[in-house]
Amino acid sequence: MKILKGHHGNCCCGKIRGFGRRITPARHAVLDTLSTRGEHLTAEDVFKASSRRYPNIGLATVYRTLELFTKLGMVSKLDTGDDKARYEFADGPHAKGHHHHLVCTSCRRIVDYTDFIKEEMDLLRKTEEGLSKKYGFKINSHVMQFYGLCRDCAR
Amino acid sequence: MKILKGHHGNCCCGKIRGFGRRITPARHAVLDTLSTRGEHLTAEDVFKASSRRYPNIGLATVYRTLELFTKLGMVSKLDTGDDKARYEFADGPHAKGHHHHLVCTSCRRIVDYTDFIKEEMDLLRKTEEGLSKKYGFKINSHVMQFYGLCRDCAR
DNA sequence: AACATAATTGAGAACCATTCTCAATTATAT
């Protein structure tokens, strides 16, 4: 299958190749899906959407691809408490910008919020620094998330 | 089996009974385990330790009990990223005090920290309030956690 | 103290997201 020179050629393929990994139709399909279909997609979501573009893709490949992209830092893997990982573009050309999540524990709706992000980032940076020093950890990531009931589920 | 009137009688049994649930040897064993064996135990950990006190206990019962205690607010269920839930007493008579977690993604060591807790709580409270108002969520809980490599794993 | 009844239990089966296996295919450097 011919690889189209799309907008991905510029931003992601280089990163993939840089790690000695190959550009394949399956990876391209996943990339397209992630940039088209919004945030917090489950592997199954990605599989279904990618199948439209590339009908032969297998679910295992989707998992492997998402794992690779996560390792390369292109994708964020989220846990929103329902035993299914969710994926979205990490900060970068296709990303929505740094945000955190507010999750409804009843209907599983996920709201991305950016309110208080500056204060959060300041505190997170400060905490990371303090914890690194005190406990000797090299901190790589954090999770900050709120759970509750959305308006519809609360009533 | 006779239920001993131990220190739990005062703090937890009332809570359990208050919800129309019964005090049983299995629940007592889990309670003892949680108060004796430290933090962030997996269900399997709780099962093994509780089996010593009450050899007939079943794993399913441990899961059910931990779920119940979590629902009653006595226990916190944590996800530290390794596909096994972990449990510990929530804030209360037996709890260690409010803390957050620093997790080594290599050896899975978990450090409880309380540094910056005041600032964190302030920000969390403020954020919860802001998000409640803006998005109409009734926020019930939050997760704030750091991932990285501990000193031993980093080198 | 024994009864009635609904809650609880243990054991194993079932579930289900994810990972693994392996032979076949394919991207890429030469």
Add this chain to the structure above:
DNA sequence: ATATAATTGAGAATGGTTCTCAATTATGTT
């Protein structure tokens, strides 16, 4: 065009957790 290692699809396997169900038991009532 070729060689080679990476990648793939399909289905099996994994493993933590939940479910099922008949048997047991805690608790309020007599």
